[in-house]
Each structure stands twice: as structure tokens, then as C-alpha cells.
Amino acid sequence: MTIQTTTDLQEVVEAVVREHRDERGPLLVVLQDIQRRMGHLDPDVVPLVASALNLSRADVHGVVTFYHDFHEAPRGAVTIKLCRAEACQSMGAEAVVAEVKDLLGIGIAETAADGSVSLDQVFCLGNCALGPAAQINGRLYGRVDRDTILDVLRSDLQGETLSEAP
Amino acid sequence: MITVYVPCDSAALSIGADEVAMAIECEAALLGLEIDLVRNGTRGMLWLEPLVEVATPAGRIGYGPVRPEAVADLIAAGLLDGADHELNLGVVDELPWMRDQQRLCLARVGITDPLSPEDYVANGGNAGLRRALSMPPADVIAEVTESGLRGRGGAGFPAGIKWKTVADTEDDLKFVCCNADEGDSGTFADRIVMEGDPFSLLEGMTIAGYAVGASEGYIYLRSEYPDAAATTGQAIETAREQGWLGDDVLGSGFKFDIHLRLGGGAYICGEETSMLESLEGKRGMVRAKPPIPAITGLFGRPTVVNNVLTLTSVGAILADGGQGYAALGLDRSRGTQVFQLAGNIKHGGVFESAFGISLEKLVNEYGGGTLSGRPLRTVQVGGPLGQYIPADGLDIPTDYEAFAAAGAMLGHGGIVVFDDTVNMASMARFAMEFCVAESCGKCTPCRVGSVRGVETIDKIVAGVDRDRNLTLLNDLCDLMVDGSLCAMGGLTPNPVRSALQHFPEDFSTLEAGQ
Ligand SMILES: Cc1cc2nc3c(=O)[nH]c(=O)nc-3n(C[C@H](O)[C@H](O)[C@H](O)COP(=O)(O)O)c2cc1C
Ligand code: SF4
Ligand code: FES
Numbered sequence: 001m002t003i004q005t006t007t008d009l010q011e012v013v014e015a016v017v018r019e020h021r022d023e024r025g026p027l028l029v030v031l032q033d034i035q036r037r038m039g040h041l042d043p044d045v046v047p048l049v050a051s052a053l054n055l056s057r058a059d060v061h062g063v064v065t066f067y068h069d070f071h072e073a074p075r076g077a078v079t080i081k082l083c084r085a086e087a088c089q090s091m092g093a094e095a096v097v098a099e100v101k102d103l104l105g106i107g108i109a110e111t112a113a114d115g116s117v118s119l120d121q122v123f124c125l126g127n128c129a130l131g132p133a134a135q136i137n138g139r140l141y142g143r144v145d146r147d148t149i150l151d152v153l154r155s156d157l158q159g160e161t162l163s164e165a166p
Numbered sequence: 167m168i169t170v171y172v173p174c175d176s177a178a179l180s181i182g183a184d185e186v187a188m189a190i191e192c193e194a195a196l197l198g199l200e201i202d203l204v205r206n207g208t209r210g211m212l213w214l215e216p217l218v219e220v221a222t223p224a225g226r227i228g229y230g231p232v233r234p235e236a237v238a239d240l241i242a243a244g245l246l247d248g249a250d251h252e253l254n255l256g257v258v259d260e261l262p263w264m265r266d267q268q269r270l271c272l273a274r275v276g277i278t279d280p281l282s283p284e285d286y287v288a289n290g291g292n293a294g295l296r297r298a299l300s301m302p303p304a305d306v307i308a309e310v311t312e313s314g315l316r317g318r319g320g321a322g323f324p325a326g327i328k329w330k331t332v333a334d335t336e337d338d339l340k341f342v343c344c345n346a347d348e349g350d351s352g353t354f355a356d357r358i359v360m361e362g363d364p365f366s367l368l369e370g371m372t373i374a375g376y377a378v379g380a381s382e383g384y385i386y387l388r389s390e391y392p393d394a395a396a397t398t399g400q401a402i403e404t405a406r407e408q409g410w411l412g413d414d415v416l417g418s419g420f421k422f423d424i425h426l427r428l429g430g431g432a433y434i435c436g437e438e439t440s441m442l443e444s445l446e447g448k449r450g451m452v453r454a455k456p457p458i459p460a461i462t463g464l465f466g467r468p469t470v471v472n473n474v475l476t477l478t479s480v481g482a483i484l485a486d487g488g489q490g491y492a493a494l495g496l497d498r499s500r501g502t503q504v505f506q507l508a509g510n511i512k513h514g515g516v517f518e519s520a521f522g523i524s525l526e527k528l529v530n531e532y533g534g535g536t537l538s539g540r541p542l543r544t545v546q547v548g549g550p551l552g553q554y555i556p557a558d559g560l561d562i563p564t565d566y567e568a569f570a571a572a573g574a575m576l577g578h579g580g581i582v583v584f585d586d587t588v589n590m591a592s593m594a595r596f597a598m599e600f601c602v603a604e605s606c607g608k609c610t611p612c613r614v615g616s617v618r619g620v621e622t623i624d625k626i627v628a629g630v631d632r633d634r635n636l637t638l639l640n641d642l643c644d645l646m647v648d649g650s651l652c653a654m655g656g657l658t659p660n661p662v663r664s665a666l667q668h669f670p671e672d673f674s675t676l677e678a679g680q
Contacts (some may be wrong), residue, residue, distance in 0.1 A: 015515060023425075024465065027447035032389075032428060061450075066449040067430025069389055085600075086350030086546055086593070087582045090509035091537070102672050120337075123433060123550070123600065124391050126354040126581065127177050129212040129514025142180035 012037055017052040021038055029055060031070065040071040073161055074113045076118035078156045080104075080149065081135040084121045085130035091143075096132045097121065099146040116157060168201045168246050171219040171226065173276070175208035175361050176393040181232055183216040185514070189237035190218070199246065207362020209276035210516035211263055212254065222248040224255040263532060268494065269518045270482040270502050271475055275362035281400055283408050285366045291408065296483030303513040306377040309332060310480060310661065313488035319436075319473030319643075320548070320577045321343050322499075322566045325480070326394055328470060331460035332378040335468040340380035342371050342470045343445065343463070344477055346387040346394075347429055347436035350549025350639030352580030355504040355516050356474035358455065360387070360394040363478075365400035365410070368479030369554045372583055373391075374416060374470050383424040384464070386441050389431055391602075399426050433550075433604035437527045437652050438440040438471040440606060451606050452652045473578070475504055496522035499565040509582035511547075528561040529583060540585040544668070546593075548577025550600050550658035553664035575660065590669035595623045597661040605654060612655025615646045626673050636673075639666075 011125040016033045020026040030049060034158055035041050050057045064070045072163030082097050101107055104117055126132035136152050172178075172187040187203060194201045200378055209217060216337030218240075227248035229240060231242045234434035236253070243251045244278040256263060257637045267274075298306045311326025332340060344367065360367060361632070371383045390501075402424055405411045410473045413421050427445055429435050439453035441626045442464050463469020467600035481502060500520035505528055507514045519528075529535070529545060536542050544554045552575045555562075562572045584593075598619035605612045620641050625635045643659035650656040666673060 025447035059525060066556040067432050069431035086354045088548060089429050090582060090584045124351045126357040127180050128352045128354055130177055130180060140176045140180040
């Protein structure tokens, strides 16, 4: 993974702001676009976006921290989102969450030390008739268990080693 | 050429529809057979996905659920001719689940290629919009009012009255905002419509825009739905190319465009004022009402906020007339509702029916009871803020008022089934935990009350000062109901209290660690 320098960041922020300049109330859209390109929202993004959009840092920081989707630290190569909402719970989602945590040796909202995987909880993925549901790197899965998650993980990580927690 | 259908709906994809489609193409190529593979939306029978259909003179014959490994065998057995096989379901339209529905919102879903403008028009698309554009805007509103259409997002507010308020508020800029945040567990009808027939949503929004004098539309779609976002985004492009959106909608001179915006993973942004804040690029803090969005909405302008299904219903209402729509349903719940059967259920999916069908019938007859085969213990209707209804209390007609009278809530029509392994103290605790995670933080009863709620339930099940803590939990619930600005804090007590009321035995012991 390449380390982003501040100049890179500045260029990205400028390009993104230029692209969304004509949209109404662009802050959320701009932050989403920066995160899409950079993988996360480095704290250095806040003052850059604030000055580019003529907003206060507090405004930008407030938005970054309000939404669950924004991440201020780098993410794993693969992001697993496990649904913990009621319909999936009725199909044993809590057990899947516990098993996947064990498998990866990380908790919810954590990233493995080797940068391979991030684990998130989510409340409903719209797949409530085929629960437990998960979303792995943006792709939806239904009727998941520990093994199906492990299979997807292995193929998504392709070659990169996955260290199973003891 | 033989036409084969394999759904592109994300629920179907979640269990291998892409792999099935690929296997069918490979197998056909190997055998030198020319097929036309259409990626349709889902028919809504999600337990049968991936559902493969083949067009025959008798109708579309279905096979399902099809595993990718089974494709070679199925084709060898004559799938492409609609031949017999243990997975052959017969003519799909004749299955009881399909036959017994009244599909208005879902009329084209699963039938057409969602992104084909030709398919859309050939199957009745834009008929409502054409008719609306030929009428004075006030008549369009009158037709929607006459239909009795109420908002499908949960609150059930009459759509015609909302539209009239926006129409009557003078401004040179007005908006139509579609609430596609669909955050409730157990709901996925908005998603299925957006992935399966996105043009119908655009059509409904355009009719709303014409009726109230708005020129811009926004769809606020939750970020958890990337497939719906892709399909809807493409549909908007296509609609612009077709002249269905833009400076001269269908050659009528009416100007209207639609923009797609994604949410940020916050449940509260489904609440309409929080959604408007988010659309303005801000934190999704709930606004106090009044002012109401119809008068002071997006960027302070008059704004229609409607759910996806409310807006898709509008196309059908304008196409066939408000009176016909009002003839369906019961009392003050007119027209159809897209019910979503979810959770531990044998036959899960979407089922569109006139209001009035009983919950019991939906769950046990069409839904087939629990998937696990164990006794059904409870059903939660209306999302995470809805009550838990015990198994012996399901005989309620699906009607907003009848549900309210039974101490329940119809909401967005999501029905989540639990078998007897559910622990209701855990579910009550989860309701509070969810409120902790998703509260916008504006009012103390919701923000702090939910944290106290989790702690108090933990104490109750641990047997610490039970009676005192039960009283405390009740007081907390009262406080949340009375002192919350919006329904997030105000309705969180619903699942908690109903769990306590119907399943008190679950609150005495809970396994450590749960
Ligand atoms: C906490 C909360 C979450 C909500 N989530 C949604 C949602 O996801 N989708 C929706 O259409 N309405 C949702 N609503 C209802 C909206 O506030 C609003 O009533 C609705 O969008 C109006 O459209 P309708 O009249 O067509 O239903 C929610 C309300 C609350 C209080
Ligand atoms: S009840 Fe909760 S979610 Fe609603 S405004 Fe108050 S703090 Fe925000
Ligand atoms: S509750 Fe898990 S996908 Fe809806």
C-alpha cells in the first residue's frame, strides 16, 4: 500500500471538490467521494475540505463523525459487514458474529493488525428473507455461516495470507 | 431463440444467481444452443432463488432453487424446453403465491429487464405519467387524494394532502425527495423495486413533481444497497436519454430532473427531516416540526417527501384512475401494500396484496411458518420500532388502524418471524442497544435513556433488584415516549414493552455473556 502524502491528499480534495462544485449541499457527497478514492478519511482531509468548501472545520468534522460509513483510519483489504438486525438474528446471526470474531481474532469495528480484514456490524442489508446476511467488499451474501465467510475471504484475499486466530 | 431469465436482484445474487447465469451461458455455448439470457428482477419468491425461468408457449416455466453445479444436469434434462425435473415449478404466474397477489407496485418486477426502456413501455410504463401530463396539476393531486393513497414509509400520512400543501406553497424552487433509506430490519421492498423496475420510481417522482410544481428530485438511497444504487443511477441516465427526464419531459414542456444521493449508514436518516439535513450535506440531526417539510423542506423550500412505494404506487394510480385503486383495501387503508416476509420463515419474499389480508394468513399460509420447523413464537411487524406480537395474536387484518388497535404497528410492511429459540429479553435489550447506536443525539431521553435501558435490562435478567429495576425500565419507557422529539426515541419502548408484556418469563434468567 502506498503512503499518501499531504500533496496527494490536497490534489484529491481539489479534484473531488471541483467535480461536485455545482451540486447542492455537496459536503457529504465530497467526503464520500474522497473516501471512495482514498479508502478512508485521513484527519488531514478535514481542514482541506473545510477551506475548499468555505465551511468551518467543526462542520466538516461533525459530518465525518456522524456517519457510520466514514472511517478515519485505514481499512483492511477486505471489509466484512455482518448483519446483526432482528431478521438475521432470528436465523442465528449472533452466533455467526461470534464465530467470525473468533476466526479473525478481531472485534466489531476493528481491522486486523496485518491489514487484511476489517469487521463491521450493520443493521440490515435488505436480505432479510435469506439471513444471516453479510456484505463482503460490497457484495451481498445470504444464508452465511462461518465457513461461507471464510471461503469468500480466502478468494477475496487471493494469495495474501490469512492468519487464523488460535 | 429461447429466452431464459436469471434474476439480477441482489438477494438472488447473494446466493449465486450470477454463477448460475454464467453456467447457463457456458453450457448453452458448449451445446451450440443460441439463447437470449435476460437478467430480470426477482419474482419475489426468495426461497426459490436463484429462480431460472424459460419462456415456453405455455408461459414462463420456473426452476428453483438452482445451484450452479446443477445447471449442466438441468439443461441435459431439457430445461430449455421447459421439461420436467424435480426443480420444475411449473408456470410461475400460476403458482398460488403469484396468482393470489395484486401486483401494482410490483407489476413489472421480475417480468422485465429492469433497465430496458422498451420493456418498460411495452409493459405499461409511463402510461400514468402521460395521463398526468395531459391533466391540470390540481387534477393529478385530486386523483391521488381520491385514491386514498397513504405514505408507505411508516406513518401512513395521506399523500394527496401532503402534495396539496406543497402545491399551495408559492416558491420558484420546489423539490421531490424520495425516501429510499429503508433501514428497518425485515424490509426490502424498496430495494426490490429499485433493482427490478427503477423507471417506475422515476415515473412516480416525475408525476409528483408535475403535480406540485417542482423541478428537481432527489433519491436518498441507503449506502447498504450498492446494487440498487447502480441500477437506479443507470435508469436515471437512460431516462434522460429517452426524454423522460430533462427540460421537456415526454415533449410536454415540463422540466424535471432527478439526482441520486447515497446515505452514510445512519438509520436515523430515514426520518424525513434527518434525511433532508443529510441531503443538504449535514449531520443527520432531526429537525423540530413545525415547520413541516411540505412548506419548509430541502434547503428551506417546499418539498414532497415520500417513500419509494408511495411514489411507485402513483404511476399505477394515474394510469388506471384513483377510483379503481380506492376500491382495493379496507376502511382507511386503501390500495395495496407490498408485504415482506422475513426472518425465520419458510417462504420469505415480497407479497403484494390489497390491505386487509390477515397477518396470520401471510405468515402461516403464504409464509409457510418457520424455516426451522420449530414452533413460531413471535412476529415483529413494522421494523425495529415495532411491537413483538405473540404467535396466538396474529389474527389481525393488515390495516393501519386495526394494527394500532391491536397495540401493533404496520409500518413499512416488514414481517419478521422468530421461532421458539428466541430470547425476548435479548430482543428487548437489542432494541435499546439499537437506539444507543442510531440515536441522532438531539434529545436526552433517547440518547441517554437508551443507554440506561440496556443497563437496566441487564440488571433485571441478572436478578439484581428485579422489581425496582422493572419499575425503572417502565419509567424510562414512559420518559422516552413523552420526551423524545421523533419516533426513534418515542417508539423504541414498543419492542421493549411488548416483549415484557407477552414474554415476562424470559426476563428472569439470561445466559451469561448474552
Ligand atoms: C427513525 C425513523 C426512521 C424512518 N425510516 C424511514 C425509511 O427508512 N424510509 C421511509 O420511507 N420512511 C422512513 N421513516 C418515515 C419518514 O419520516 C417519513 O414519514 C416518510 O418518508 C414519509 O413518506 P411517506 O408519506 O411516503 O411514507 C422513518 C421515520 C423514523 C422516525
Ligand atoms: S428521539 Fe432520538 S433520534 Fe429522534 S430527535 Fe431525539 S435524539 Fe434524535
Ligand atoms: S435484517 Fe439482516 S439483512 Fe435485513
